[in-house]
Amino acid sequence: MTSHITESHTGVTESELSQQVRALVPAMTAWRRDLHQYAESGWVEFRTASKVAEALSQLGYQLQLGRDVIKAEARMGLPPEAVLREQEQRALEQGAVARWLPAFSGGFTGLVATLSTGRPGPVIGFRVDMDALDLNEQLDEQHRPFRDGFASCNPGMMHACGHDGHTTIGIALAQVLMAMRDQLCGTIKLIFQPAEEGTRGAKSMAEAGVVDDVDFFTAIHIGTGVPAGQLVCGNDTFMATTKFDVTFTGVAAHAGGKPEEGRNALLAAAQAALGLHSLPRHSAGASRVNVGVLQAGSGRNVVPSQASMKVETRGATNEVNEFIFQQAMNVVAGAAAMHGVTHEISLMGAAQSSTPSAAWVRFIHQQAEAIPELVKIVDRQEAAAGSEDATYLMERVKARGGLASYMVFGCDLSAGHHNERFDFDESVMAVAVKTLATLALNIRAFREDA
Numbered sequence: 001m002t003s004h005i006t007e008s009h010t011g012v013t014e015s016e017l018s019q020q021v022r023a024l025v026p027a028m029t030a031w032r033r034d035l036h037q038y039a040e041s042g043w044v045e046f047r048t049a050s051k052v053a054e055a056l057s058q059l060g061y062q063l064q065l066g067r068d069v070i071k072a073e074a075r076m077g078l079p080p081e082a083v084l085r086e087q088e089q090r091a092l093e094q095g096a097v098a099r100w101l102p103a104f105s106g107g108f109t110g111l112v113a114t115l116s117t118g119r120p121g122p123v124i125g126f127r128v129d130m131d132a133l134d135l136n137e138q139l140d141e142q143h144r145p146f147r148d149g150f151a152s153c154n155p156g157m158m159h160a161c162g163h164d165g166h167t168t169i170g171i172a173l174a175q176v177l178m179a180m181r182d183q184l185c186g187t188i189k190l191i192f193q194p195a196e197e198g199t200r201g202a203k204s205m206a207e208a209g210v211v212d213d214v215d216f217f218t219a220i221h222i223g224t225g226v227p228a229g230q231l232v233c234g235n236d237t238f239m240a241t242t243k244f245d246v247t248f249t250g251v252a253a254h255a256g257g258k259p260e261e262g263r264n265a266l267l268a269a270a271q272a273a274l275g276l277h278s279l280p281r282h283s284a285g286a287s288r289v290n291v292g293v294l295q296a297g298s299g300r301n302v303v304p305s306q307a308s309m310k311v312e313t314r315g316a317t318n319e320v321n322e323f324i325f326q327q328a329m330n331v332v333a334g335a336a337a338m339h340g341v342t343h344e345i346s347l348m349g350a351a352q353s354s355t356p357s358a359a360w361v362r363f364i365h366q367q368a369e370a371i372p373e374l375v376k377i378v379d380r381q382e383a384a385a386g387s388e389d390a391t392y393l394m395e396r397v398k399a400r401g402g403l404a405s406y407m408v409f410g411c412d413l414s415a416g417h418h419n420e421r422f423d424f425d426e427s428v429m430a431v432a433v434k435t436l437a438t439l440a441l442n443i444r445a446f447r448e449d450a
């Protein structure tokens with residue numbers, strides 16, 4: 001760990017950093033709107049990742065790409081091969097930087113950019129995510145991205161969770177830190193992650209070892225209901241979650257003439273959906289179940305032989321989620337048995353719960369006090385629980401003796417996350433860049449027992 005570092009505060013003035021960031025505001029807006037317009041869902045962020053690679057390589061960062069930062073077998077919820085190929089081609093047509101694409105081909109759309117200062121000091125890791133949601137953007141004049149001509153041009157893909165902002169923050173942070181590298185020590189690692197939605201990407205980056213040398217780690221999010229001007233230094237409300245698909249396979253038959261020869265997959269799925277939503281709870285904390293998709297059958301007079309469901313379980317702790325998930329497996333198997341059909345389960349995504357490191361949260365809190373735009377700084381929030389696969393990276397850092405956190409930068413939103421009218425006040429990006437740069441510039445001042 002890094003508590004032995006005793007050099008004094010770097011004395012970086014807020015105004016110098018402010019100037020750097022202010023100069024980048026027009027570029028940040030342009031970046032964000034470009035990424036918003038060419039929204040790419042999880043594992044197909046070919047254009048996005050290539051643009052990030054091009055920008056950071058030009059800045060002089062050392063890059064690790066694709067398979068070097070993503071463990072193939074640990075990826076979850078990957079689209080079919082044909083979709084990956086088609087989306088890569090589309091990215092090329094939409095201006096992806098061709099020379100980087102081979103590294104990302106086949107669903108390896110992540111990268112890590114490293115700045116080694118050459119001066120002794122800790123490794124600081126910042127994680128941003130790059131993927132859009134599977135959602136059609138609202139196309140009307142009331143929605144600013146449409147009005148101002150930067151609504152998504154990719155059907156069924158929309159940045160409705162702010163990851164276009166996160167990616168932009170990562171790029172701008174890279175610029176600021178490179179410009180101020182003489183005032184930095186140690187090593188900065190900027191982690192650009194694919195497929196956060198559905199909690200599918202982070203595990204593969206954790207298992208590739210991208211944070212194994214990281215002493216101080218934070219992931220970030222904007223919005224999530226936190227008011228503008230507010231910073232949450234150590235968000236700790238993430239639920240553990242398991243995402244899975246179920247397919248039921250029965251036997252089709254004449255619904256009038258020989259129904260007894262059929263095995264009804266639709267009824268098995270319906271039975272399972274009701275059973276899943278009536279699972280017993282756990283005394284150790286909150287839990288959730290959601291059957292988000294159920295599709296079955298092929299025709300009115302045919303006993304349905306096929307059904308599929310997309311399901312998620314969540315729990316306040318890993319233990320609660322595991323309990324709910326195991327119950328869910330029993331329900332699915334039971335429903336299949338009732339109707340004499342077979343079933344298959346595919347794991348599509350997962351995340352853990354994780355608690356930020358108290359000493360690092362304290363440091364973030366102290367450093368954030370110097371950012372004038374932050375009018376309220378809190379360590380944690382009681383919030384409607386969501387999930388985050390950055391928890392895999394947090395847990396990996398902590399398991400190796402590093403400190404980890406998850407910061408949320410509040411901002412005004414036009415609609416809730418995952419809504420087709422979602423948009424955010426872009427000024428939050430500069431605030432985030434300033435705050436994260438401050439952490440890196442002042443890391444020498446960190447004290448375990450401060």
Ligand SMILES: O=C(O)C[C@H](NC(=O)Cc1c[nH]c2ccccc12)C(=O)O
Pocket residue numbers: 161196197198199221224235241383384385386387388389408417
């Ligand atoms: O499980 C997922 O697919 C991830 C997705 N994650 C988010 O929406 C991020 C998120 C939700 N709630 C919060 C609160 C703070 C930061 C980030 C978030 C979710 O919970 O559905």
